[in-house]
Amino acid sequence: MLELIYIAIAVLAIMLVASIWLISRKGIFEDQIRTKSVEAVWCTIQAENETDLNRAIKLFNKAEQLKGEIAGLIGESPDLEQLSLADSCCNLADKELKDMSLGELQRYYDQQNNIANIYNELYKGRN
Incomplete structure (x- = not known):
């Protein structure tokens, strides 16, 4: 009977650690998106105010790259949608393909x- 109590306490401790870890990951994820968003806006503003054309183009490209990374993290990236469409076009329901x-x-x-x-x-x- 005492073993059952120890097992229950261990399971609860594992669940507590897992929930804390998942909650902290969500906060890290939001901070990562916020940081990338601020950097993308900063690059865009700097590019608009830059007098050197080559440096302005580099800053715009960096801002666009960051915007693409943010879209990928959020799940609104067109690249990711194309991958999901590629999986749906394959007809693996055929018996011979499964074998x-x-x-x-x-x-x-x-x-x-x-x-x-x-x-x-x-x-x-x-x-």
């Missing part, structure tokens, strides 16, 4: 999408 090994699947998609021809054209003259 294929990894090599057979790779060969199947290579033949379906002409991957070998694309690589031959891409690396023509480099071999």
Whole structure:
């Protein structure tokens, strides 16, 4: 009976540590987004006030890169949406595709999408 109490206390302690860790991660995540947002705004303002064109372009590019990172962290990135669409276009419900090994699947998609021809054209003259 005493062992059961010790096990219950251990489980509660693990749950407490896990909840504290998850809450602290959320705060770190929000601070990271806030820091990147402030830096992106600062880069944009500096680029608008910069007299040197090359430096202004570098600051604008840095601001755009930070905006892309923020969109990726928030989950509103168009790049991430394209990846989710690529997964939905694959029809893995077919029984024969599920039974294929990894090599057979790779060969199947290579033949379906002409991957070998694309690589031959891409690396023509480099071999």
